[in-house]
Amino acid sequence: MIDFKVIKQSKKSRARLGILKTPHGEVETPAFVPVATRATIKTLTSEEAAAAGSQMLIANTYHLHLWPGEKLVKKAGGIHKFMNWPHPLMTDSGGFQVFSLGFGTDHGIGKFAKGRAEEIGKSVRTGDKPQKLKITPHGVHFRSIIDGRELFIGPYESIKIQEDIGADIMFAFDECTSPLADYEYVKDSLELTHRWAKMSLNARRSKQALYGIVQGSHFKDLREAGARFTNSLDFDGFGIGGDFGDDKKNMTKVLDWTVPLLSPRKPRHYLGIGYLEDMEPIIKGGADTFDCIVPTHYARRGIAFTSSGRLDLHDKKFLADKKPLDPKCACLTCAHYRRNYIGHLFRAHELTAFKLITFHNLFYFNAYVARIRQKIKEGRI
RNA sequence: GUGCCCAUGGUGUAGUGGUAACACUAGAGUUUGUGGAGCUCUCGUCACCGGUUCGAAUCCGGUUGGGCACC
Numbered sequence: 007m008i009d010f011k012v013i014k015q016s017k018k019s020r021a022r023l024g025i026l027k028t029p030h031g032e033v034e035t036p037a038f039v040p041v042a043t044r045a046t047i048k049t050l051t052s053e054e055a056a057a058a059g060s061q062m063l064i065a066n067t068y069h070l071h072l073w074p075g076e077k078l079v080k081k082a083g084g085i086h087k088f089m090n091w092p093h094p095l096m097t098d099s100g101g102f103q104v105f106s107l108g109f110g111t112d113h114g115i116g117k118f119a120k121g122r123a124e125e126i127g128k129s130v131r132t133g134d135k136p137q138k139l140k141i142t143p144h145g146v147h148f149r150s151i152i153d154g155r156e157l158f159i160g161p162y163e164s165i166k167i168q169e170d171i172g173a174d175i176m177f178a179f180d181e182c183t184s185p186l187a188d189y190e191y192v193k194d195s196l197e198l199t200h201r202w203a204k205m206s207l208n209a210r211r212s213k214q215a216l217y218g219i220v221q222g223s224h225f226k227d228l229r230e231a232g233a234r235f236t237n238s239l240d241f242d243g244f245g246i247g248g249d250f251g252d253d254k255k256n257m258t259k260v261l262d263w264t265v266p267l268l269s270p271r272k273p274r275h276y277l278g279i280g281y282l283e284d285m286e287p288i289i290k291g292g293a294d295t296f297d298c299i300v301p302t303h304y305a306r307r308g309i310a311f312t313s314s315g316r317l318d319l320h321d322k323k324f325l326a327d328k329k330p331l332d333p334k335c336a337c338l339t340c341a342h343y344r345r346n347y348i349g350h351l352f353r354a355h356e357l358t359a360f361k362l363i364t365f366h367n368l369f370y371f372n373a374y375v376a377r378i379r380q381k382i383k384e385g386r387i
Numbered sequence: 388g389u390g391c392c393c394a395u396g397g398u399g400u401a402g403u404g405g406u407a408a409c410a411c412u413a414g415a416g417u418u419u420g421u422g423g424a425g426c427u428c429u430c431g432u433c434a435c436c437g438g439u440u441c442g443a444a445u446c447c448g449g450u451u452g453g454g455c456a457c458c
Contacts, residue, residue, distance in 0.1 A: 041421095043421065069421070098420050099420090101420080102421080106422095114426065116419070118419075120417095219420095257419090275420090276420090279419055280420095281419060299418095299419070299420080299422095303423095304418080305423095320414085322414095
C-alpha cells in the first residue's frame with residue numbers, strides 16, 4: 007500500500023508539496039514520472055534512470071502483457087527485480103491503448119486535436135466503432151501490435167496482469183476518449199469507465215495501490231461527474247486522463263473542474279502530460295505526479311531540451327558547436343560531451359546518441375520539477 | 388584509332404512520342420498515459436547543341452564525358 011502526506015499546501019494555488027510513500031521508497035511530489043513502457047527507459051539502464059533524478063517510473067500493462075508476458079515478470083520476482091529498479095513504480099492499465107490503438111490510429115490523432123471535429127472532417131459519435139479493436143461492456147478485444155493475434159483485456163484482466171507485474175501503484179482500466187468524440191459518445195464512455203472502475207476495485211486481491219481514473223474529455227459537467235464518481239469509490243489515488251478536445255487550455259481547465267471534487271488526502275496523477283511549459287500550470291492546478299513520453303521519445307528524434315529552448319541535433323550547425331547541450335545543465339552528458347560529438351553520433355544513427363540525449367532530457371525534466379518544488383517551498387507559486 | 392553500349396533529382400533506378408515516377412538520403416514542419424515509427428511539405432532546365440514532330444527524357448545528327456571490345 008501507499009501513504010501520501012501533504013507537507014505544504016500553497017496559498018496561491020492548488021500546488022502542494024507531498025511525500026508519497028510506497029513499499030519501494032518515497033517520492034517527493036510534485037514529481038515527473040518517466041515512461042518505461044516495456045520495463046525500461048529506452049536506451050538507459052535502471053541505474054542511469056535513477057542517476058538522472060527519476061523517483062518513480064511507469065510501465066505499461068498492454069505492452070508487458072504482449073512481451074514478455076506478465077507470468078514471466080512474476081516468475082522473475084516482480085517488475086522491480088526483473089528490471090533492477092528498487093524504487094517506486096506504477097503500471098498504466100492499458101486504457102490508453104483503447105484509444106491509441108483504436109480511434110487514435112484510425113484518425114491519426116493524439117490527445118489534442120488541431121481543430122474541431124467538423125473542421126477536421128472526422129468524428130467519433132455514439133455507435134462508431136474503431137477499426138482495429140472492439141469495445142464491449144466487459145472489456146476490449148485488441149490485436150497484438152507484435153504478431154496480430156487477438157487478445158482481450160477488461161478491468162479484471164488488467165488488474166490481474168498488473169498484480170503479476172507487481173508495481174507499487176496500479177491504474178483502473180478505462181477508456182481514454184478521442185478529442186474528436188462528441189458529448190454523447192463521451193457520456194456513454196464515462197459510464198463504461200465508471201463500470202470498469204468498480205470492476206477494477208473488485209478484481210484487486212493484492213496490497214498494491216490502485217488509482218481510479220477521471221474521464222470526461224473537455225465537457226465540464228462530465229468531468230465533474232467523473233470526479234464525483236471516482237472520488238466516491240475506495241481508490242488510493244486518482245489518475246486524471248483523457249483528451250482535451252482542440253484547445254490546450256482545457257489541460258488546466260480539467261484540473262480546475264475536477265481537483266476540487268477529489269479528496270485532498272489522496273495523490274493525483276495527471277496521465278500523459280508534461281511538456282516543460284505544461285509543468286507549472288498543471289502543478290498549480292493540483293497535479294502531484296505526471297508522466298510523459300516527451301523527454302525520452304523526443305530524445306530518439308534528436309531533440310534536446312535546454313534552458314534556451316529545444317535543440318534539434320539533426321541540424322548540421324551543431325557539428326561545429328563545441329558547447330554542451332546545455333551549458334547550464336549539471337548532468338553527466340553535459341559535463342563530458344559536446345554538441346559536435348552528439349550531433350555526429352545522431353546523424354550517424356549511433357545508439358550512443360540516443361542514450362546521451364535521453365539521459366540529458368530526463369535529468370533536465372527532473373531538475374525542472376525539482377525547481378518547481380523549491381518554488382512551492384518558498385511560497386512563490 | 389575503329390566498333391559497340393551508356394548519360395534522368397544527393398544516391399540507386401523507372402519511364403521507348405503526349406504535362407518526369409519510385410526507394411533511400413538530405414532540408415522544413417508535426418509529435419503530450421505505444422512507436423529509433425508515422426504523417427505533411429521541399430530538392431530535377433531528363434549531359435550539351437541542333438533537327439524531325441502539333442508535341443521528345445523517349446526518334447535523328449553532332450559535341451562532351453564514361454564503359455567494353457579490337458588494332
